Amino acid sequence: MSRLNSFRELEHLREQLREQRQSIATTVMVCGGTGCKASRSQAVVDAVREELTRQGLDMKVRLCVTGCHGFCEQGPVIIIEPGNVFYCHVSPDDVFEIVYQTVANGKAIERLLYTDPISGVTARTMAEVPFYRAQDRQILSQNLNIDPCSIEDYILAGGYSALSKVLRGMTPEGVIKEIVSSGLRGRGGGGFPTGRKWTECWEAPGDEKYVICNADEGDPGAYMDRCVLEGNPHLVMEGMMIGAWAVGARKGYIYVRNEYPLAVKHSRIAVEQARKIGLLGDNILGSSFSFDVDIARGGGAFVCGESTALMASVEGKVGEPRPKDVHTVVDGLYHKPTVLNNVETWANVPSIIMNGSSWFASKGTSGSKGTKILALTGHVKNTGLVEVAMGTPIRTVVYDIGGGANNGNRVKAVQTGGPSGGCLPVDMFDLAVDFDVLYQAGSMVGSGGMVVMDEATCMVDVAKYFLNFLQDESCGKCLPCRLGIDRMLEIITDITEGRGKPEQLDLLQELADTVAQTALCGLGKTAPNPVLSTLRYFRPEYEAHINQKKCPAGVCKALVTYSIEPDKCNGCGVCLRGCVYGAISGSKKQVHVIDAELCQKCGICRSECKFDAVKVA
């Protein structure tokens, strides 16, 4: 492909690609996202390619290895167009039949279709799958028909039209005004109005400015940014280009976690392709706009979600935050004005430009516009990536889309917003996914992690888990965070190990409030949230640990014992062979016994026992 020197050449290329694709009758889209890759989707891809060639269909059928489709639990998934046929849990052994029956003859294969476990209804198309039906997939749906390594696919799907529109006939003020009136707020955690950020950076003095895409998704339990960047890197880059043009930046960085090798690879390929075709570089599409993007790999530090720490890291330094008395939109990367937005925020920009701010603002609530991608995980049937309009109740996400608890237990709570967020009890599930609503409830939308917890989850243990995480991730620069988290963790550890005292709860509350008010950066300021929210909504659990020395959920090791129920044990010996501590004894076909002295409560016997005979109480 040669360099595009004008808007017309871009449109001409799009037209050419459209003509080339006219001979393609059928497209087989295999999900190549990280979730499906973990379910060995690469073997399915290889098998489809081989089978298409073998059946002489490779010229008429397009095999497209796409980014994440969202329904990771059902992976590997395949979608076949036309027909919108959705197959799940596909193995390489199914491929011959898929190609022969569905691709060549248009017949659906019943056993590979998705059957809803609740209603028992089989979905014949992707649109009929309940998981997808209740969603509003503005960004994720763009993953479907695009090979992330192909700029042609992106252009064919209308890609870079928004950039072209901006460069052709909009002023920077006009672009910024669109973003301001769209009401777009940062999807990375803070929910700061994007338009205001851009305005301030645009107004900031200086010729040298930067834009950065934060793809360092450090929030454990959230992976939407990974999937958007992996699945549609050009969409993110187009958003960055529009932002760069609006604020007057000539250079951008994608700061991406090195633990996400596919996201690193795909964004590198995208940058190379865009450079080759002249969508990055000097005088883009013949305009006066020049811009380039580099990839900076993160080092896996949660604190780098904080803007000043992230910028230090892009500069190759230790990711420690600094006081933000002057904002990064004025004094950012290399002390120059910088706009930092996360992947999902950038990905929203092109469609706002194309469809107009009022289109975007028509979705959502008064304070939170558009859609939000959530990572629905934990004890729920349908795990995966979910995109809903802001304002959708949590109940809809957990039950209508997620299908409720996955193991017969009842759902107890949902944790939103990652380590900076909080836990909300089931009786608050009518709350909407909305920046302000969740903040007022003591949690936050954050980057969109939504971990469902059932009644077998101990909320004190959850608070301890987050404190452990935050203690590990605190950079140690400011005292409230460094020592405050330590002390809170000490108290919670006491409580979970049976040494808790009633007065410690007040101390915990006081410490949490102090850390929240005095820490230097966002990590420290929000670190007490998991403690505060569990204290607020699940205080009886704390009290049971302290007063009765019991863990009601049976999780906290020091407060539980493992035993074997004699009437359920048939003496098969699986637990005995599995116990690495030699704590189980018993002869064949006799009831086995756990020696409480030797038992380390590692749980292996419980996970190996097929008769549910291991009791934890």
Add this chain to the structure above:
Amino acid sequence: MSPQALEQILEGRRSQPSQLIEVLQDIQKSDGYISPESMKAVSQGLGVPLIEVYRVASFYKAFRLKPSGKNVLTMCMGTACHVRGARFLHDHTTGQLGVKPGEVTSDGLFSVEHVNCLGACALGPIVAENGSYHHHMTPAKLRKLIETLSRQQTEEKQSVQTQ
């Protein structure tokens, strides 16, 4: 690391302190860890004080300062994996292999690492064995995985000896 390999990594990045993390990532990718020698070479190549190189290498979780075992088991400790019992997997590896996260078994066969999130949260708990993901892990599946990897190693050794 051979001087040539290091040369290649530093190529085009010399005297650019902002490239420090990138260079360390590449060294680790090729060596599996960052040795004191490579830190010295990086310090000279980029013009960054050695103490700063060490500070960065020890600050970020992504960098290992000691060689890892032949098989690296990466345990995801993310929230989604945690609520589905990742701690049992952690306890199990400690019990079966006798090493804590960040350590290598005495035979050099295994090292165990913790990571905040592997980004496949829907399929948790996840354990990555040399980068390849195993989903919906249980202590029992993990025990079998470790046994299989140990057996492969023993068989490899035996076949080398018979040759």
